[in-house]
């Protein structure tokens with residue numbers, strides 16, 4: 547401890563009268579640690595909901611069900627034909643293909659390579675991406691040729707009262 551001028555009104559050490567900076571570093575370090583611990587606590591608590599979301603996704607519970615959207619009437623889609631639609635959002639391009647009397651498949655049709663639109667080529671029985679000659683299996687959405695490595699996200703559909711509805715997007719399985 548250094549000598550203090552006893553005429554200074556208070557004999558305590560604090561920031562306003564601590565002219566000789568006694569214990570200043572110690573006080574600063576303590577304040578800093580308190581701030582650090584406080585900030586860590588705030589981050590820990592605020593990240594909890596994201597942990598729950600991530601766990602749900604990782605456990606495969608993340609299939610998203612959206613408000614059902616009518617794609618078309620069964621009577622307007624002959625067997626072997628396809629129709630394009632938007633799902634789940636107004637900017638998400640998708641394609642529905644009728645494979646037989648009662649079998650329908652639907653996918654988000656942005657190519658999993660560089661997102662060009664994938665078309666159904668009835669004569670070849672394949673889904674084709676014109677950009678880099680990518681091809682997809684119509685039954686599963688899996689890539690069969692070209693650069694794409696991931697399947698097209700599948701859209702589950704259901705038929706009700708003579709119309710076909712998009713129900714949910716299936717999560718991508720690695």
Ligand code: FES
Nearest residue numbers: 657659660675680
């Ligand atoms: S964008 Fe489809 S193959 Fe490249």
